[in-house]
Amino acid sequence: MTDRIADVWGARTPYAAGAAWPTRVDQFLLPGVEERDLEWVQSACVLCSNGCGMDVAVHDGRIVGVRGRAGDRVNHGRLGPKGLFGWQANASADRLTRPLVRRDGRLEPASWDEAMSLVVGRTRELLAERGPLSLGFYGSGQLFLEDYYTLAVLVRAGLGTPHLDGNTRLCTATSDAALKETFGTDGDPGSLRDFDECDTIFAVGHNIAETHTVLWMRILDRLHGPDRPRLVVVDPRRTKVAREADVHLPIRSGTNLALLNGIQHELIANGWLDRGFVQARTVGFEKLEQVVRTYPPEKVAAICDVPAEDIREAARIIGTAGRLVSTCLQGVYQSHQATASACQVNNVNLLRGMIGKPGCTVFQMNGQPTAQNTRETGADGDLAGMRNWQNPAHVEELARIWNVDPLQIPTWAPPTHVMQMFRHAEEGSIRFLWIIGTNPAVSLPELHRIRSILRQERLFVVVSDAFLSETAMLADVVLPTALWGEKTGTYTNHDRTVHLSEQVVEPPGQARPDMEILLDYAERLGLQDKDGAALLTWRTPEECFDAFREMTRGRPCDYSGLSYAKLRGSSGIQWPCNDEHPEGAERLYTDHRFNTATDVCEDYGHDLLTGAAFERRDHAALQAGGRAILKAAHYVLPTELPSPEYPFQLTTGRTVYHWHTRTKTGRAPQLQRAAPDAWVEISPADAERLGIEEGDLVRVESPRGRVEARARLSGVREGIVFVPFHFGYWDAGEAAEPDGTSRAANELTISAWDPVSKQPLFKTAAVSVSKVADGTGVAPAPTTAAAEPVDGGDVPRTAGGGGLRETVEGRP
Numbered sequence: 001m002t003d004r005i006a007d008v009w010g011a012r013t014p015y016a017a018g019a020a021w022p023t024r025v026d027q028f029l030l031p032g033v034e035e036r037d038l039e040w041v042q043s044a045c046v047l048c049s050n051g052c053g054m055d056v057a058v059h060d061g062r063i064v065g066v067r068g069r070a071g072d073r074v075n076h077g078r079l080g081p082k083g084l085f086g087w088q089a090n091a092s093a094d095r096l097t098r099p100l101v102r103r104d105g106r107l108e109p110a111s112w113d114e115a116m117s118l119v120v121g122r123t124r125e126l127l128a129e130r131g132p133l134s135l136g137f138y139g140s141g142q143l144f145l146e147d148y149y150t151l152a153v154l155v156r157a158g159l160g161t162p163h164l165d166g167n168t169r170l171c172t173a174t175s176d177a178a179l180k181e182t183f184g185t186d187g188d189p190g191s192l193r194d195f196d197e198c199d200t201i202f203a204v205g206h207n208i209a210e211t212h213t214v215l216w217m218r219i220l221d222r223l224h225g226p227d228r229p230r231l232v233v234v235d236p237r238r239t240k241v242a243r244e245a246d247v248h249l250p251i252r253s254g255t256n257l258a259l260l261n262g263i264q265h266e267l268i269a270n271g272w273l274d275r276g277f278v279q280a281r282t283v284g285f286e287k288l289e290q291v292v293r294t295y296p297p298e299k300v301a302a303i304c305d306v307p308a309e310d311i312r313e314a315a316r317i318i319g320t321a322g323r324l325v326s327t328c329l330q331g332v333y334q335s336h337q338a339t340a341s342a343c344q345v346n347n348v349n350l351l352r353g354m355i356g357k358p359g360c361t362v363f364q365m366n367g368q369p370t371a372q373n374t375r376e377t378g379a380d381g382d383l384a385g386m387r388n389w390q391n392p393a394h395v396e397e398l399a400r401i402w403n404v405d406p407l408q409i410p411t412w413a414p415p416t417h418v419m420q421m422f423r424h425a426e427e428g429s430i431r432f433l434w435i436i437g438t439n440p441a442v443s444l445p446e447l448h449r450i451r452s453i454l455r456q457e458r459l460f461v462v463v464s465d466a467f468l469s470e471t472a473m474l475a476d477v478v479l480p481t482a483l484w485g486e487k488t489g490t491y492t493n494h495d496r497t498v499h500l501s502e503q504v505v506e507p508p509g510q511a512r513p514d515m516e517i518l519l520d521y522a523e524r525l526g527l528q529d530k531d532g533a534a535l536l537t538w539r540t541p542e543e544c545f546d547a548f549r550e551m552t553r554g555r556p557c558d559y560s561g562l563s564y565a566k567l568r569g570s571s572g573i574q575w576p577c578n579d580e581h582p583e584g585a586e587r588l589y590t591d592h593r594f595n596t597a598t599d600v601c602e603d604y605g606h607d608l609l610t611g612a613a614f615e616r617r618d619h620a621a622l623q624a625g626g627r628a629i630l631k632a633a634h635y636v637l638p639t640e641l642p643s644p645e646y647p648f649q650l651t652t653g654r655t656v657y658h659w660h661t662r663t664k665t666g667r668a669p670q671l672q673r674a675a676p677d678a679w680v681e682i683s684p685a686d687a688e689r690l691g692i693e694e695g696d697l698v699r700v701e702s703p704r705g706r707v708e709a710r711a712r713l714s715g716v717r718e719g720i721v722f723v724p725f726h727f728g729y730w731d732a733g734e735a736a737e738p739d740g741t742s743r744a745a746n747e748l749t750i751s752a753w754d755p756v757s758k759q760p761l762f763k764t765a766a767v768s769v770s771k772v773a774d775g776t777g778v779a780p781a782p783t784t785a786a787a788e789p790v791d792g793g794d795v796p797r798t799a800g801g802g803g804l805r806e807t808v809e810g811r812p
């Protein structure tokens with residue numbers, strides 16, 4: 001039996017360019033479960049934005065296993081460790097089964113009626129005393145489309161507050177922003193099949209192996225196939241992706257923009273351009289050329305601290321590619337100048353004319369499984385259906401659909417991003433904060449500040465969650481929610497593939513689906529449309545989906561041809577799905593007409609350097625009219641630089657075995673055993689200077705806080721330390737506690753964000769590192785991926801995920 005904790009990506013199934021990726025069905029059943037006793041029910045994994053199709057095994061009213069769907073267009077049967085094992089959290093003994101309310105400082109069980117009466121009562125008081133600006137809502141990237149759409153309509157059209165954001169702000173706000181800046185509207189243009197067709201991959205700040213594990217299986221199978229694509233990787237850590245690269249550029253953190261300008265310098269200087277495409281289908285080339293002209297390789301090498309020859313070689317590979325897929329993720333999105341850098345990744349493909357055709361695309365990747373849906377429904381800072389906040393015609397259209405006065409929709413101020421919402425709460429203008437399916441007491445920057453805001457007497461905090469998270473512990477009311485598998489709904493991955501996930505078991509105790517809780521809230525508040533009818537017209541997830549798909553009719557994310565009936569039995573359908581594309585559309589912009597007409601676009605754009613928002617006349621002056629927009633910006637230094645006191649740069653990130661703050665993966669035994677505690681990665685050269693050895697206890701300190709964890713000497717570049725952000729305090733016992741000896745990486749990070757996407761910075765905080773005590777063993781870091789020790793001699797290999805079946809089609 002394969003151990004898929006030890007062998008994360010499983011057996012190779014090599015294939016050639018243009019061939020179909022072979023099927024391999026991965027399956028895990030709990031020990032003792034017999035296949036003949038099972039019912040298999042259609043679903044999809046909800047632990048990253050790859051959105052792998054899976055079937056859920058049900059026996060006796062319990063989930064007892066999962067298997068990949070062989071015919072699914074996304075994963076061809078495969079699942080990664082999180083998909084295989086993460087679902088076990090559903091059956092965790094510490095699930096919340098009853099509402100809790102704070103009485104005399106303690107959270108105590110209450111009835112739903114008591115809890116909801118408190119929530120509704122406080123909402124009513126604040127609406128009467130202070131108006132809708134006193135209310136804030138902070139959601140997730142892990143709910144379902146139906147939960148989000150209910151939340152968005154309730155908050156925007158019902159309560160009329162601009163204070164609604166999702167934790168997608170932390171992972172994909174830049175993806176959304178960069179797509180809008182370049183192509184006019186959100187939505188990744190390509191297909192995962194482009195990885196089957198390409199001959200070159202350019203991965204910038206994207207540890208595909210750990211963040212999109214099944215996509216990495218697909219790429220590995222190409223890399224080990226007959227006509228291996230070339231691979232250029234930008235990452236300060238020696239990830240598994242970097243180890244496979246033809247050129248690895250381990251740049252200094254915070255220098256993405258300089259590097260990308262340098263690569264474009266080389267593309268232009270060497271004539272590696274599709275001039276006809278650039279002239280006919282883009283605007284902005286002259287300005288771009290002017291900017292990147294000042295980034296020759298030697299200058300860029302000095303900024304990024306990588307050899308100029310490697311920059312030239314990377315540009316040569318990209319410049320001579322026949323079919324190029326570029327991709328980026330948090331290394332770009334969570335750095336300063338995030339949107340500016342992400343736009344340059346778009347530019348690279350546009351300069352090469354490589355978009356909208358097989359093997360040629362750019363992926364502004366998502367992180368969270370349902371992040372795409374927060375954006376499409378408007379449950380973050382976007383307006384539902386990829387409409388433009390600044391365009392009165394778009395707002396009026398939405399008001400017509402929702403049957404409310406357009407003035408009810410708060411377009412008089414920019415939507416409030418989460419960092420600003422916490423600022424409003426800190427200053428006292430927000431007095432009610434409902435946090436849904438997310439854990440800001442571990443995931444937001446500068447945690448001592450976040451905790452102090454949530455602890456304020458004057459702030460009424462409501463938390464909807466399946467577990468008593470670090471955030472829920474600080475709430476006034478906690479509402480127990482149903483998880484994946486306990487409710488029906490849909491979600492959309494990063495190549496626009498929509499899956500239906502069926503309810504297979506009942507939620508525990510009195511836990512309820514988020515959509516149902518929000519409908520209850522709206523009903524108790526008596527939210528109405530302008531004719532006095534109930535604002536929210538649906539009672540079931542399917543009715544909600546039907547309302548949503550009508551709202552998207554004619555928009556770029558057109559779901560009008562989709563239905564539960566059509567999704568049931570299918571294995572993923574891409575939007576747009578409508579009369580023109582009844583089975584979905586594999587790629588956007590195949591005619592090279594982009595959504596950049598001023599009346600069509602979702603956003604009028606920004607100055608990438610300052611974040612200043614453009615107005616309609618600024619956008620119209622570009623005369624883009626369906627052509628892609630090449631945007632340019634000069635590199636500037638990061639917000640916080642290393643100093644004699646804080647000489648290192650901190651980068652935070654994920655491991656392949658965990659998801660976000662481990663509320664689910666920390667309760668799956670195989671995953672928790674594989675990565676049981678925080679660690680600090682440091683380069684061997686830095687470790688030697690500081691007298692640190694594998695397993696020593698080290699302290700990482702920033703002006704905002706400190707973390708103590710065991711050291712792993714890994715392939716991270718000199719001058720940088722890496723700390724995974726998953727670990728908080730709910731299961732830390734006495735080993736770690738907030739405001740004391742801490743282990744959450746975000747104790748160290750800074751309250752600062754990209755000026756355009758407002759995505760917080762998690763990659764460039766200045767820190768010091770010191771040894772606290774000799775080690776008594778090895779660091780609790782996995783040996784299987786980027787945290788692999790440089791000298792693995794005495795470090796036991798991570799293992800422990802046996803009992804798994806892996807079947808390659810056509811082989812016994």
Ligand code: SF4
Pocket residue numbers: 045046047048049050051052075078079080081082083084211212213214215
């Ligand atoms: S790659 Fe993502 S969606 Fe697929 S199984 Fe792994 S965690 Fe789930």
